[in-house]
Amino acid sequence: MSDVMFMCSELYIAALKGRTEEVVRMLTGRSSQPRGIHPGRCCTAGEVTAERSTLLHIAAGEGHCGLITELCLRDGTLLSSANSSLDTPLHSAARSGHADAVEAVVRLAGSSVEEDRLRGIVGGRNDDGDTALHLAARHGHGEAVEVLVKLAPELAADVNGAGVSPLYLGVMSGSVRAVKAIVGCGNASAAGPMSQNALHAAVLQGSEMVSLLLGWRPALATDVDTNQSSPLHFASSDGDCSIIEEILTHAPHSAYMQDRDGLSALHAAALMGNGPAVKLLLKFCPGTADIRDNHGRSFLHAASLRGQSSVVSHVTKNPMLENILNKQDREGNTALHLAVQAGEYNVVSKLLSSGKVQVHIMNNEGHTPYDLIENTTAFFSMVRLVVNLYVYGAQFRPQRQDHIKEWAGQDIVKWRVGTSKNLAIVSTLVATVAFSAAFNVPGSYGPDGKANLNGNRMYKAFLVLDTVAMTTAVVATILLLVYGRASRPRRLWIGFIVSIHFLWLSLFSMMLGFFTAIAGTGDKKSTLTAMSKLIYHGMYILIMLLTGLAMPGSLTGVLRLVLGASIGSIHWC
Incomplete structure (x- = not known):
């Protein structure tokens, strides 16, 4: 701390506002102003802020090109100076998005230092492992990104300390201009966190970004993250049909990919109740209707369990999907079993009204859908399910009448007694x-x-x-x-x-x-x-x-x- 010379307030303000002549006068001792925290002597270019940022950091972060040039001519070592976060002046210029300042720093570095040191300045990393390109892309500064990839295209292939590429950060920022500039580099990395790629992020941004990435590298559509989820899984869960169609056009077989739980993109769409997405996926790849997850459940099981009645309604009206209405999972449950168990009255009504669902099927424990009503804790759900299933001829499992035990839903029974009085x-x-x-x-x-x-x-x-x-x-x-x-x-x-x-x-x-x-x-x-x-x-x-x-x-x-x-x-x- 004793060797650190902190910047006086007058010098800091002059640099922040880009007053080049005033900064020069203060550095040469010709200023008539008092010297702030170190009166009696002139300021120097080596003074730093509390974050150890130099005058060049300040000038680059504010985009004052004239001051940048003047400071570099006086002290070329400022180009490679790093603050407490290991940010160089180039990092500061890129973070703020001042493309002219980025170009000025790189140009001055190229004219005043040897090639190896130049590469160190341009490709320098801060505490987070970010290069200047990472910072410009993260903040969506398209023009600054263009300048950087033009001056140092090899930066597009680097990932930071978290394993994230500038392209992924550019997609997350929503800057199409930044993404276009980066994909122009043939060796650009698309890596993101948790083994995702830039397309995983793009499907949640918009169709323009998706088209741009798929046109650049179609193989991104079949990459999976740590959960084995493909970009189509992400798009299907979000429900944007234009993006789903774009991915299926480039990689139709991605519709058959299953994640770690065995869920397909069709399952993801059904779980979220994205009816149009379900229809589109079945139109492109009707065979995906037969995909089962690790529990042996189809997308209809998934929709029924989540109460997605619009998806269930589509299945009941589609003659091609009639074969999955009564399919059982590994536990022997049909979609009706799961809907009753979840207390999803609307789904139960859709299934029963189709006239194609069998109400007498027993699961592996010997329970029919009617038997599962006893697990319902919500009163009105229970009553509505009883009425609905009875009307459609539902049956209890075969058993001796004298062996029937008192219903387990005692809380609801007590609720009924108290409610009756009220x-x-x-x-x-x-x-x-x-x-x-x-x-x-x-x-x-x-x-x-x-x-x-x-x-x-x-x-x-x-x-x-x-x-x-x-x-x-x-x-x-x-x-x-x-x-x-x-x-x-x-x-x-x-x-x-x-x-x-x-x-x-x-x-x-x-x-x-x-x-x-x-x-x-x-x-x-x-x-x-x-x-x-x-x-x-x-x-x-x-x-x-x-x-x-x-x-x-x-x-x-x-x-x-x-x-x-x-x-x-x-x-x-």
Whole structure:
């Protein structure tokens, strides 16, 4: 530390702002300004900043070519000086993207030092093993990259301490100009981290970058990273069809490549729910539909497990893919098994509605899809799956009825009991409100005891909706409190499911009745009435959406379940 001469503030500011004449005056002792941290003597070109950067580092980083030339003429050793990060002035110029400064440093080095030292300056590495080309490419400075590869094309073949090439860094920066300049060097490296190449990164940047790299070196399409993933795996998971098509055009067989887990590009697209990508891959390489991963699962298994209903829908509608609908993995599970196990109701519905999926297939443990519902922890998912599978004739595994154990989902059973009480309170409240509304009608009563709005269309609608709300709320209360407590355990779930439908209908009717009452008593031309109508239609749409989301199965399915349960036997516990 005692041998280090730190730069005075005036010299630093002058160099930072590119004031060449002022810097020269301070270096020659002709400046009238005070000397900052070392008064009484003139400044020298050997002064450094806290990071050990010299005046030439500062000038190169700011792109002051005149000052660069002046400093190099005074002290040529500054060209090879390195700061605490081992950055040379050339590194500083490249990092900032000053192409003219890069060219000036290299030109001055070539005219003042021998060839071996010149190569050391141009190809010098910092602490991270980065050359000036790495830094220019990392920051996307296309013009600086062009200058460097023109002056030293051999830099394009170097990798830094992390094993990453300038080309990979240029791709990551998104600079097409930088990438074009580097691929112009025939011996350029495309290496990236974790054994990736520049194409792995390019598929996430854009089609222009991909086309550029494939046109330069098509073999990049078949390189794999440490996970054995090809660029097509990356592109398929991202879902850009233009890039997928570009890769398949140059390397169609890459669609059959499998990663360390046995997943193909088709699996990757299916896992992410990229339907258009799945269709494109099957169009180019229909044989990839038969590829199985290490668990023996097809892309349909993968999509079903992840709940990607759009991919499943495409498979069920494609006659060429019918053969994989009932295929089993190494554990004997079909796509339906996995969808039920994951609680993916939409996928189960797609598979069942196709009419091509067999619901009775048992896996290696002897379980049918229906048996796996007991592993579901989400209540509504469980109920919807039960209704849906029952409607399509699903079966439990064969076993003696007296050996059937109590269902393991005790948390859901407790949840149902507690929820039944809460729902009964709600249904009772709705029935009370609906009953009161019948005697406190909109518009009140006239002297003759009849409603003032009698004959009004909106009033009639109110009466109908209020009657429906009253009736359905009472039925829901009876099912939840009376029937639910007096029935056998296997009947409890049926009553619970039906009561939810009636409760939703009562709430729906009460909400609509409220808005019909407002519309019936308001002035048709008033702003309030217009707003109430707008709210009415908005609430109608909202309630319909909520009803569709919250209903445990369709009304038709519930009716079929109730009727079937009355004449058959269902494993309710």
